[in-house]
Amino acid sequence: MKKINITETVLRDANQSLVATRMPFSDFEDILETIDNAGYYSIECWGGATFDSCLRYLNEDPWERLRKIRAKVKKTPLQMLFRGQNILGYRHYPDDVVRKFVAQAAYNGMDIFRLFDAVNDFRNIQVALDEVLKQKAHAQGCICYTTSPIHNLESYAKMGKELENMGVHSLCIKDMAGIMGPQEAYDLVKTLKETIKIPVYVHTHSTTGLGPITYFKAIEAGCDGIDCAISSFGGGTSQPATETMNYSLKQAGYETGLNEKTLKEINDFFRPVKAKYVSSGLLDAFVMGIETDALVYQVPGGMLSNLIAQLKAQNAINKLDEVLEEIPHVRKDLGYPPLVTPMSQMVGVQSTLNVLTGERYKSVTKEVRSYLKGEYGKAPGELNPDLVKQVLGDEKPITTRFADTLEPQFDKVREQLKGIAQSDEDVLSYIAFPQIAEKFFKEREESKAVKVTYSIEKV
DSSP: OOBOEEEEOTTTHHHHHHHTTOOOGGGTGGGHHHHHTSOOSEEEEEETTHHHHHHHTSOOOHHHHHHHHHHHOOSSOEEEEEOGGGTTSSSOOOHHHHHHHHHHHHHTTOOEEEEOOTTOOGGGTHHHHHHHHHTTOEEEEEEEOOOSTTOOHHHHHHHHHHHHHHTOSEEEEEOTTSOOOHHHHHHHHHHHHHHOOSOEEEEOOSTTSOHHHHHHHHHHTTOOEEEEBOGGGOSTTSOOBHHHHHHHHHHTTOBOOOOHHHHHHHHHHHHHHHHHHHHHTOSOGGGGSOOTTHHHHOOOHHHHHHHHHHHHHTTOGGGHHHHHHHHHHHHHHTTOOOSOTTHHHHHHHHHHHHHHSSSTTSSOOHHHHHHHHTTTOOOSSOOOHHHHHHHHTTOOOOOSOGGGGOOOOHHHHHHHTTTTOOSHHHHHHHHHSHHHHHHHHHHHHHHHHHHHHHHHHHO
C-alpha cells in the first residue's frame, strides 16, 4: 500500500489565497498541538507572503511567530516557501543575506525549505539551496508550472534533471494557479518519475475546479505527496480539502497517515474563524467560487485576492474583468513567465496600470523595467522587442546572475541598525522590508514603554 504524504496549508497558502494572509497567530494558536497530532507529512506555516503580512498588517514579528509555532509543534516538520534570491521579498538580495536568512530560519525551527524561482532560472536558487544543505534541512526544489507555446514535457523534464543534479532532496511541481489538468499532471509526473530518482510532490489550487482530479491522476502516475487545506479553508483559490482527499485516497487503497477524528477537530476549530472573515468582508465570495476563466488568465489565488483588494481600494473593482483580460497579453510581452510571486505581482500591477491609464505601457513599473533588464533572471521566452526598446532604449540587458553584481549587505546594515535592531532577525526583517520593519520596531518600542508605565502605575 503506497503512502501519500499530505502537507497542510491552512497556516500559509490557504490563508494567503483566501484572506490575503491576514490570519493573526492568535487565530490558530490554540489548535497547533492538534494539527501536530493529525499525522501530516508537514505543516506549511511560514514564508510566501506571511513574513510581509505579519510586519505590515498584523503587528507581529514573523520570527517570533515561527518560534511560537515550533514551541507547540513538536513532531511534524515545519515547511516554508522560499523565493530563492528574492527570499521573501520582491527583489534580489545579496548572497550573504540569502545565506543568513536560511540559517536563521533553520535555527528558529524550519525543517523543509521549498525553493523556487519565479522564471525557473535555477541560478537564482543555487545559494539558498547550498545553505539549506549546509543547515542539514530538507531542500525541495520547485518547477513553477505554466502553459505557453514554450513550455512542454521535454522542457519540464530538463528542469527536473537540473534540480536533481543541483542536490535537492525532493521536487515539487508548483501549479500556483490551478491550471494543470488531470492528464497534464499524469503525463508530467510520469515523465519526471522516469527522469529523476528523488520524490515528486504536486502543489495546486482549486481555482478552476480541477484540483482534486489533478491530484488523483498525479498520484496514479507515481506522485509522492500533495498539498491540501482543511475544508473550512479549502476550495476556491485555496487547495483541495484535506478531508476530501484523505477520504478518496484511502478508499482507493492508499495510505495517508491522517487521523479523521483529529481532522474533524481541526476543521471545527477553523469554522468560526472563517465565519469571522466572511462577516468582516475579508473573505470575498469571489475567491471561494470556481473560476474556469483562470485557465486563460492563469492568476494564482494569492494574486487574485490581492488584485481584488487593490481594485477595491482604488474604487475600480468594476475594471476586474478588463484587468484579467489584459494579464495574458502582458505575460506574452514578458516572455511567458509563470505567474508566481514576484512575477504575478509584476504582471498584475502592470496589467492594472495598462487598464486604468487607458493606454498600454503608458506607465511602466520599476519592477517590470528591472525584469526587462535581466535582473530577475533569464525570461523563459522571447521578450516583446518593441517594449524592451521603449523601456531600455539603448541600454543592454544583463545576462549573468544579477546577484553576482550585489555587494554583501548584512554586516553593513547590522552596523547601521545598532540600538534599533534587537537581533539578527530584526536586521533581516529590515533588509527585506525597510520602511515596514522600521515602523514595526518603533511601534514595538512604544508598546513596551506603555507596558512599563502601566506596570509602574499598578505598583
